[in-house]
Amino acid sequence: MxxxxxxxxxxxxxxxxxxxxxxxxxxxxxxxxxxxxxxxxxxxxxxxxxxxxxxxxxxxxxxxxxxxxxxxxxxxxxxxxxxxxxxxxxxxxxxxxxxxxxxxxGIERIPTPRVPVTSMEVSDILSKINVACMKQNGKGCLDLVLKIKSLAKESERNKRCVVSNGAGCALSEAFQAFSRASFDENVAVLEEILSALTIMFPLDVEAKGFLGSASAMRCLIWFLSSGDLSRRRNAVLGLRELVSTDERKINELSDMEGAIEALFKLIKDPICPTSTKASLLVIYKIITSSSTKEKRVKKLVNLGIVSLLLETLVDSERGICEKALGVLDGICNSEEGRQMACNNALSMPVLVKKILRVSNLTTDFSVSILWKLCKKEKTEDDASVILEALQVGAFLKLLLLLQVGCVEETKDKASELLKILNLHRNKMECVDPMDNFKDLKRPF
The missing domain is CATH 3.30.40.10 (Zinc/RING finger domain, C3HC4 (zinc finger))
Structure with a gap:
């Protein structure tokens, strides 16, 4: 037995x-x-x-x-x-x-896996998208784009297969093709193509060439100015992709009517952190890379970018904080920008608070902005900004920064700032830097 x-x-x-x-x-x-x-x-x-x-x-x-x-x-x-x-x-x-x-x-049945997409299947769909574009068949193209988007989102393996077979270039070309006609007539297919494209980022040079065409960029601005949240988000992500390495595209974007206003609005009425950071990055490129950046900066200052950035900085996450300070640093290269920053009650408390608090980059930008503002008043009779900086603890913060260490450029600016502040220390007793925001109504 x-x-x-x-x-x-x-x-x-x-x-x-x-x-x-x-x-x-x-x-x-x-x-x-x-x-x-x-x-x-x-x-x-x-x-x-x-x-x-x-x-x-x-x-x-x-x-x-x-x-x-x-x-x-x-x-x-x-x-x-x-x-x-x-x-x-x-x-x-x-x-x-x-x-x-x-x-x-306690053993659970494994689900039947979906068969991964093949290179041949992807190539076939992309070929059909190309044919639909040539025939201006918006409905047919829309169905195909939805299919390729669904496949790419199904698994990471599918996404790699879709991207490696040139989906980014094919979709960018399709976006260009349909953007040449009326936006109103092709809004559905254009919206879906752009949505699918965001999955394919980063794009190669050829794909950026199609997406960066005049008609395609005008469509992106049109989407950016619309009320639909997903369109605005995807549009700013597309613009971020275009301006990341191409200064010519930055200049073209800067000259397009409504572009700067739409980017500003996206920061003022945020959709999500991703879109806010993308918008700040595009604006940063515009004011630091554009050959006519003075005119762009003046437009942004008139829109109220300085007060908007300072309010954003009061309680923002690291990524937004770094980019907002980068934009403010660029704005303060202009006389108008410095004047607006000097006149804003939030400037000194926010800038001093960011030193040694968020990241090395925020420290570098904060010191740079303080240096520009205090240098401006060094040559003037009115030293209110310098006195305010002393009041919120800038002197002690800068001394601590030099002890902790920083990059050489920031170190030089911090040293010069200490010399400027030291000339006025007898006029204002410094307070504890931890009390920077005690008189502000907004939380930090």
Missing amino acids: MISSWRRRRAARREGKLQQQRNDNGEIELTVPRDFRCPISLDLMKDPVTLSTGITYDRENIEKWIEAGNFTCPLTNQVLRSLEPIPNHIIRKKIQDWCVENRSY
Whole structure:
């Protein structure tokens, strides 16, 4: 009887059925059958695929292996004849059946995985998008764009396949093609193309060429000025992509009617942190790279950019804080910008508070702005800004900064600031820098 029982258990193990062991507490422990485990991770396979060598792995693990530059089978070390793993439906079905049989032990059935998209399928969809663009078939193009977008969002593996097969360039070309006609007539397809494009960022040079065409950029500005939140968000992300490396595009954008006003509005009425940071970055590029930046800065100052930035800085996250200070630093290169900053009650408390508080970059920008404002008043009879800086603890903060250490340029500006402030210390008793905001109504 005992021999017969042992033979049955051995036969069950050979068939890949449940193996059970009792632990020290007498509880039954499950052992995943060997054939169901990935040779790389030794975990239960969720999406078993077989290589050209005949060995089965979990798709996620073997794709990571191949993407790392390995072209051999991990188990046999044989060179792979094909890098496309084939789904092993038989093993997957056996794993699912095993999960169902042992659900009483807490085993959950693995879902049937979606078959990843292939390069051939992606190329076919992109070719059809190109044909739809040539025929100005907005409805047909819209359906195809929705399909490619859905595939890209389905998994990281699909996204890599879509991007590597030139989807960014094809979609940018389609955006350009439909933007040449009436925006109102093609708004649905243009909106969907732009939404899909944001998944493909960063774009290559050719794709940026299409998206940066005059008609496409005008469409982006039109979207940026619309009331729809998703359009505005995607539009500013598209503009950020264009101005990241191309100064010519920055100049073209600066000259487009309504562009600066729309970017300003996106900061004033924020949608999300991502869009706010993108808008600040585009504005920073405009005021630091544009050949006619003085005119742009004046327009922004007249819109109220200085007070808006200072209010934003009172309680913002690191990324927004750094970019807002960068824009304010650029604005303060102009006489109008410095004057507006000097006249704002938030300037000194906010700038001094940011030193050594958020990041090295915010410290550098804050010191730079303080230096510009105090240098301005050094040559004038009115030293109210310098006295205010002393009152909120700038002298002690700058001394601490020099002790802690900073980049050479910031160190030089901090040293010069200390000399300027020191000339007026006898006129104003410094207070604790931690009390910078005690008289402000807004929380920090």
